[in-house]
Amino acid sequence: MTSNPAADAVQGITETDIANYLAATPGFFERHAALLASVQLQHPHGARAVSLQERQAEMLRDKIKGLELRIVDMIRNGQDNVAIADRLHRWTLAVMRTAATPAELPGVLLAELRHQFLIPQASLRLWGVAPEHEALEYASSVSADVKSFASSLSQPYCGVNSGFEAARWLGLSESGGIATSLALIPLVQPSANEGKPFGLLVLGSPDPTRYTAEMGTDFLTRVGEIASAGLAGLLAT
Secondary structure, eight states, X not given: OOOOHHHHHHHTOOHHHHHHHHHHOTTHHHHTHHHXXXXXXXXXXXXXXXXXXXXXXXXXXXXXXXXXXXXXXHHHHHHHHXXXXXXXXXXXXXXXXXXXXXXXXXXXXXXXXXXXXXXXXXXXXXXXXXXXXXXXXXXXXXOXXXXXXXXXXXXXXXXXOSSOGGGGGTOOXXXXXXXXXXXXXXXXXXXXXXXXXXXXXXXXXXXXXXXOTTSOOHHHHHHHHHHHHHHGXXXXX
16 A cells, blocks of 8 residues: 555644644735635534634624623722722721710720621620729620630631630620621730730621631721720720
């Protein structure tokens, strides 16, 4: 049997070889415009064949649709961020307006947190408060474990309620649910005591997905800083 060198050469060419050749030879289809017009491709959403131009147009429409969805997401995220910033601003104003009456501040701070951010449950405890505040609920004694845990936090804890002592400060939400997810935020005086916590703010929800280990903590960190600045006025000097 005689060998056909030309046929053997064609059989040795792979699709990768063809793709590489076309990518490296941009003028190929200019010289073979009739071939380009005759190319037929399978439609991605059916069995019918379509021209290369039609397939390119379909791909372009899909790309535009994807970009439109991304723009919608960006607009929605921007609107959400503005709404959160507005709520944080209103909560901060409430904290500042109550700073002149320190004894009332914890109650206002918690009530406004629940109201502005639709948080089902919120509570806090402070230690080292001035003697005139020691009889109030937020100055109730806490265990050494709570203080040690607060000191160990370099950022707010978010995640499942695995039996934290702080969760017992919450009681039940208005819907009657027990907190299954928590955000635990240390209250710290950054300019004193080498950043040692003087309290713990706890936010809870019966929704197990409200606070998760994967969520960002930048916003909660800001809440903790603002709360710390206001509540520091309750401490013994």
